[in-house]
Amino acid sequence: MFLRTFLIWLKSRRGARLGVHDVGRVAMRVMPNDLDTLGHVNNGVYFSLMDLGRFDLLHRSGAWAQMMKHGIYPVVANETMTFRKSLQPWQRYTLESRIDGYDEKAVYIRQRFVVDGEIYAEGFVRGRFLKRSGGTVSLGELADVLGVDISGLRPPEWVADWVAAVSLPATKAAAPSIW
Secondary structure, eight states, rough: HHHHHHHHHHHHHHHHOOOSSEEEEEEEEEGGGGTTSSBBHHHHHHHHHHHHHHHHHHHTTTTHHHHTTTTTTEEEEEEEEEEEEEOOOTTTEEEEEEEEEOSSOEEEEEEEEETTTTTEEEEEEEEEEETTSBBBOHHHHHHHHHTTTOTTOOOOOOOHHHHHHHHHHHHSSSSOOOO
């Protein structure tokens, strides 16, 4: 992934500028190290590839530079994936990434693996932002840093139920592993 990240970074420096709320698209190809023993893209690899799509969107929109300037970095809080068709060895596809909305604490990003205009898989990510100096970044602070209006973008209605269903206790709260 380091090599792919570097290549995405190089492409994003020369690529068309995007708005932070635009759809980012990255043309990719299935590589041998993406495959599992069944010969298709491993389910866990999809999440790593999605990191590249979010990085490209943030970089090409200028958000990455602004976040680094202000000591802010993104982290994934939750993610889910739906698989429709398998990506095969050497197959070309486009990874599409778009911010779907914001709530009080997080940003929600939808990402699709698309072949010839057809969705093969779709992932949904809930991201938070942290400060290098410690602590979390409020969405209001993030909006100020990026110079964007986030008030009109609400995540899909099902998101609140999803977040409630998969959330773990806060990092400072007890979280014993009791089956």
